Amino acid sequence: MGARIRSFDWASGPLGPIESWPTGLRVAVDLMLASRFPTCLFWGPDLIAIYNDSFIPILGQKPEALGQPLRITWSEAWADLKPITDKALAGESTFIENFLVPVARRGFIEDAWFTFCYSPVFDEHGNVAGMLDTVVETTEKVLSERQSRQDSERQQALLAQMPGFACLLSGPEHVFAYVNDAYIKLVGPRELIGRSVREAFPELQGQGYYERLDRVFSTGKGLSVSANPVRLDQQPGERFVDLIYEPIRDENGVVTGIFVGGYDVTDRVVAETSLRELNIELERRVVERTLARGRAWQVSPEMLCVINADGYFELTNPAWESTLGWTEAEMASAPYTYFVHPEDIEPSHRAWIDASERGLPVLRFENRYRTKTGNYRWLSWVAVPEDGKVYCITRDVQEEKEHAAALAERTAERDVLAEIVGTTDAFIQVLDLDYCFLAINKANVNEYERVFGVRPAVGDNLLALLDNAAGPRDRENARALWGRAMAGESFTEQDEFGDPSLDRRYYEMRFEVLRDKFGVQIGAFMMSTDITERLREQRELLSAQEALRQAQKMEAVGQLTGGIAHDFNNLLAAISGSLQLIKVKLERGNTAGIDRYIDMSENSVRRASALTQRLLAFSRRQTLDPKPTDINRLMSGMEELVRRTVGPSVEVEVRGADSLWATKVDAPQLENALLNLCINARDAMPQGGKLAIETANRSLDERAARERELPPGEYVSLSVTDTGSGIPPDLVKRIFDPFFTTKPLGQGTGLGLSMVYGFVRQSGGQVRVDSALGRGTTMCIYLPRHIGNADESEENTSARLVATGDDETILLIEDEETIRSVMTEVLGEAGYRVLSAPDGPSGLRILQGAGRIDLLITDVGLPGGLNGRQVADAGREHRPELKVLFITGYAETVAVGNGLMAHGMQVMTKPFEIAGLANKVREMLDGA
DSSP: OHHHHHHSOGGGSTTOOGGGOOHHHHHHHHHHHHOSSOEEEEETTTTEEEEOGGGHHHHTTOOOOTTOBHHHHTGGGHHHHHHHHHHHHTTOOEEEEEEEEEEEETTEEEEEEEEEEEEEEEOTTSOEEEEEEEEEEOHHHHHHHHHHHHHHHHHHHHHHTOSSEEEEEETTTTEEEEEOHHHHHHHOSOOOTTSBHHHHOGGGTTTTHHHHHHHHHHHOOOEEEEEEEEEOTTSSSEEEEEEEEEEEEOTTSOEEEEEEEEEEOHHHHHHHHHHHHHHHHHHHHHHHTTTSSSHHHHHOSSEEEEEOTTSBEEEEOHHHHHHHOOOHHHHHTSBGGGTBOGGGHHHHHHHHHHHHTSOOOEEEEEEEEEOTTSOEEEEEEEEEEETTEEEEEEEEOHHHHHHHHHHHHHHHHHHHHHHHHHTTTSEEEEEETTSBEEEEOHHHHHHHHHHHSOOOOTTOBHHHHHHHHSOHHHHHHHHHHHHHHHTTOOEEEEEEESOTTTOOEEEEEEEEEEEOTTSOEEEEEEEEEEOHHHHHHHHHHHHHHHHHHHHHHHHHHHHHHHHHHHHHHHHHHHHHHHHHHHHHHHHTTOOTTHHHHHHHHHHHHHHHHHHHHHHHHHHTOOOOOOEEEOHHHHHHHHHHHHHHHHOTTEEEEEEOOTTOOEEEEOHHHHHHHHHHHHHHHHHTOTTOEEEEEEEEEEEEOHHHHHHTTSOSEEEEEEEEEEOSOOOOHHHHTTTTSTTOOOSOTTSOOSOHHHHHHHHHHHTTOEEEEEEETTTEEEEEEEEEEESSOOOSSOOOOOTTSOOOOOSOEEEEEOSOHHHHHHHHHHHHHTTOEEEEESSHHHHHHHHTSSSOOSEEEEESSOSSSOOHHHHHHHHHHHSTTOEEEEEESSOSSTTSSSSOOOTTEEEEESSOOHHHHHHHHHHHHTTO
């Protein structure tokens, strides 16, 4: 805009060339151009316009206004604006909000509203030289507020026109917060607002009203009652009312009050009672045939007739012709079915059978009869059979039917308004069968604007509105949900809606069918609430619960490591103390009793090794020593230990399968696993029970193996079955998780089954659980079959008989310097030539050299980027017949320790006895 101002032909106008403009004008123009608000500077006596870019939309389709006087550009509003400009030129600022100005734009005069400020602008001499107009158009805001007021006034008018009574009750004591005039008219003048129902209406005691309110408030479920009798002190006699009760909820869904609405139907009840009495009298008169002929027959407004056994009208009075147009002769020329509406033939035939064949009176039966002009009118019949004929009194009820239809529409409107009043905390919309809005509350209109940018109104079509405002997913979801409701389904759903560029929210939507008083569906309505924050809080709660579980696990790890540290410190203290005593004795030249201290140290080392194995079993990374094993023999050897462990209240039964296959497994670890399962079974039977230990041969095909997450093949199973309390289905899948336990706090760590699972999976097997609440649990271990016989007896040779070497060459790779030095010295004293390396790469270089190497001894976990297995595999590429002995205290790879090693490879677990190492070396070199 600054460029346009500089290039404008100011010389031909009142302001003159731009170079001659006074300093005050130049400064005012600079300030105006720098403003981000729509701003126009009017200068000089003629108020010549100079404006910024933001002001251009204010002009709309007006001609170019730059350099034009205010009175020319805004000529249509000049009469209203001149008094305000005079104040500004007199030095007075004026701020006006929502000022109506008729504006000529878009080809016609239209009303527009502006909020603006006229401020005087002074020249360098302090005189008013012009004025600054800062303006914002508020037409849309004004029209929106006007529409909102009109909607509110319309809704209030609808509520005011409700023919029924209504009140709002607050809290569990049902305190009156609002009553309309119809309610006061019903109950009579009395003090209500601020008083409870029990205080205001003590005479309702024993009439069931208190109890009904209490039930609606406590359950949150609405209630409707028809023709309910009520006795009030200030009203004579008994009255009858139709009632609806709807709970009012706060933003959290908690019931805070009740909306009560209804109608006084006393006159209707009295009229129905009178009608029944009248019908009885009419039946009597028909039976007596007092109206068969005579003056009453001629002048009666009721349609009187006699129908013979063939269904033809023998007699009809003049009222038939005046009502339907048929003469008496025309009525008698055809059977009654000729005149009946096709849809009413079947029920009319049933009523005729009741009267003509079964001899039963027919009361207040309704059907439609054709008039002579081709239209149909509703008739109501009272028919009494006698002497083979049927005597009838018939009334024209067409006007009553039309009135009932109109009443049904008002009833539907009443129901809609009751829902709007009764659930003001929700978003409510009501559609007819054509998907047009019958009603929508203000909260829902505002929500549509927030998430879709549109404001629906009564009469708008929902589908058309969504086609223009919603994305494809929202349109399809809305069509599907409303389609279910229009098909007669009542249901509740949760889904996400909204334009992502505006807002997207989650809603819980309750759809209900809208019916008229005859049960015919006329539409559907939906009540929904925004549950976005509730879902977020649920996710945060789940996250907090997960964090709590993690904290509990970490606490258990802390307890575990603290206990292990305590045990290791005790073992180290025993070893250190024994070594120090040995050192003192040797320094004094006294060797007496040294063997005792050596035995104490060795015992502590064995205990530390056992503790380490338990830790590795828990972490599922233990180094196993699998051997061919007869599980029947193992199970029998443990039977007495199991019986002592579970106690006398548990009956133990051991069943070994005949010809049981062997399996290759670490027998001591399997014994620990079996004992652990038996202890768990005992704890599941605190009152005693039966414990069964059983073995079996299992051949698993593809399906069975897939169900057990195992490869197909042959397996040996070891199962432990109890008759205890069982495990809930939702917990079965978690029982092998570390730290998970179903036992009470302080009675279980959640580590036992985790260790069993880790050991079995490392052994190539699986653990399966079959449990039923109240009937017990079976834990079944599957282990792969070993082709061959199990060892008959455990090797029991003395580990202290050290086998010697014959000058063979051994390469030792060990990163721990102390262990490397000890092993080098032991092997050297045993008669071997020892080469050593501290890491994988340096050891591999020796293997790839030309010297003789008979055996590689390597730790599994090594520094330098190569572990022991990688060094061994690379070394065998250069020396294919190389024998390898792995030594490890922690299995870095499952390939070492689970039976997957190549031929000529074996493993030893740290710590080990020196004699055991020498014997294992000799065994491997001899090819045993």
